[in-house]
Amino acid sequence: MSHEHFINQAISSWMSEEGPDSDIILSSRIRLARNFNEYNFPTLYAPEEAKEIIIKMEEILKKLDVNQFGRMELLKINDLQQLEKMVLVEKHLISPQLAESSPYGACLVTENEDVSIMVNEEDHIRIQCLFPGLQLTEALKAANQIDDLLESFIHFAFDEKHGYLTSCPTNVGTGLRGSVMMHLPGLILTHQINRIIPAINQLGLAVRGIYGEGSEALGNIFQISNQITLGKSEEDIVEDLHGVVNQLISQERSAREALRKTSNIQLEDRVYRSYGILANSRIIESKEAARCLSDVRLGIDMGYIQNTSKNILNELMILTQPGFLQQYAGGPLRPHERDIRRATLIRERLLLELDKR
């Protein structure tokens, strides 16, 4: 296994497998922030300290029981090409911050990419578990296992009063950020989302689009995550998030049913028009692609479109990002060229579905 494995293997398990409630939940992620007790935080550590941390992680990796989590590979950010970094970011394996502004950054990834450990990002260590569908509890369990394992090698910065100590005061305590990626076209089409988001914020959770900038959520994909990391147990944090997500799932489902009742033919028309655009266009911008992919996915989930796999939304949202498109083109592309590539890639992917039938 080499770093090319992660670049060339376009599809991570969370994109291709279907998890619980996968008609609405694309993925669940748990992140734990940890730091070595003996080194300064990345805020102001010396290059020597950063290098020592990498060496320690390499040593730990050698000692790890490979059967427990599958094989892991350590990728150093500085060994990667610009495009390769972009691809890893687009696959959610590393953060933009690690890719762009962590000269001593590294990342450990399992073969199927459900576990990644970022090294020398904002904190020394960030354990991430990314599972398909609604599997927060499972992801927390996996993250805890990795944490326990690392803890047998590392003295983490911890004190009784504040818990796990992190660079940023927003992560202190549990260091836990749970997040769920949701597809919410029903709440958008029925204009309910603007009422719902402030209510979720009031509960100490954050809602944001993961694609697109500012308040727009490309592809109607939202990420819900906890903001409070201190004063609650890991289980309670996850349970509270779970509760809100379940509420959202049932609201999204009733919105979809309401749409079916009130505007069945209009919705079917919209879904098939979008399918038509994706299947036939020769030039497509990311915004239009995201909108159409969301419509088609909704069409699949509501039974208007059959024999097409659900994961085309997750997959194509990722594969049509600039990094991926350019990686496949074998070099940099101008925006206009990207739009042509994107259209081709989507058409080919949809044809693959037809062949399967």
Add this chain to the structure above:
Amino acid sequence: MNCQECNQRPATLHFTKIINGEKTEVHLCEKCAQEKGELFMLNGGSGFTFNHLLAGLLNLDTSFQQQNQDAFHQEEVLQCDHCSMTFQQFIKIGRFGCSHCYEAFKEQLVPVFKRLHGGNWAHNGKIPKRIGGGIHLRKRIEEFKNQLKDLISREEFEKAAVIRDEIRSLEKELNGSQEGGE
């Protein structure tokens, strides 16, 4: 209506807090709200996802403390003796320099944590195994002792006796676990 915290000044801030799905009515005066770290929650809790807001938030906090401090002594620089980060630098970048900063700035940090973490300021989650089970027990004993004080002040002596027995048995357990090593 008077402030529920100090019972002296009139309550000027009224709001409902939702914690774990339970609604609580809160009535505070401006000063107590500031101290309890509620003001920030009021001014749009949604904002606190963004790190750059943190610096502003910490600044808000120190402007209050600065006034108090200046009255007593001038130019005292609060600094972490391990990594040399000053409290002013911490405010500016919104990041700690090392794990010792938490101890160095602890007086200043409680209102910050409260504001960022929905009123919470103490850890209540996982504890590394190497630090051991003692912490869990000591935490529970501490909680019970607070309850005990409460009950005694309300003259609920029967309940207090039950709690006192709980504390005794936990303390036994704690001593046992320490004798037995980790």
